[in-house]
Amino acid sequence: MLSINNIEVVYDNIILVLKGVSLEVKSGSITTLLGGNGAGKTTTLKAVSGVLRTERGTVTKGTITLDGKRIDRMPAFDVTKLGISQVFEGRRVFEHLTTEENLIAGAHIERDAAKVRSGIERVYAYFPALKNRRAQVSGYLSGGEQQMLANGRALMSEPKVILLDEPSLGLAPMLVEEIFGIVRRLVSEEKLAVLLVEQNATMALEVADHGYVMETGRIVLEGSAEQLRSNSDIREFYLGLNEAGSRKSYRDVKRYKRRKRWLS
Structure with missing residues (x-):
């Protein structure tokens, strides 16, 4: 479904960050991208979602396609309309808005009020804790609730692909397990594709179907999650x-x- 083909990314026309990255993310599966800080994982996600250009980054070589349609030259708004949503590291909810207002903001490409309401109820079905906090200002939610809200907000645009960046950051292990369990359920029931960037390699390889390892802007290893778990390195x-x-x-x-x- 999502294909990244030998891309290079340059910041400020000087700094080469990604050096020929290729990977695939299939429908109904979770693909994880592992690597240390500064390896280029988040840059890869931003190149896919189209927000790279807001940080003076450019895909200078290669292509990114969704269902065969090239998207690496599109603005982020059009990429979202095609079916890609990104959940950023650190959650980045709109802290001054309520939970439900955050969800409505996530449906900015939808003009049908009935569909927006249906989308909100769909999110509450997957994240029932949010329904109890629907009128609460999101800045006062717990870290786990904010992560659920960020995930739910991404669902509001009815994506085909969700890009998850460090969803376990700062969360207790039980909350991490709960959130990953919901993500797995979403992939199974909604037939979504998920590209997961995660420093918690143990958890990532437990929930993922396939994985890639990135170092210094290059993919250095790939395989099924089971193959990577058994790899000695x-x-x-x-x-x-x-x-x-x-x-x-x-x-x-x-x-x-x-x-x-x-x-x-």
């Missing part, structure tokens, strides 16, 4: 496990040097 560098399967010490993790076997 992924287990050591991203899951913090040694060859025996036990946790490495914090000192060991801090001192590791990546073997570049996957680049050969």
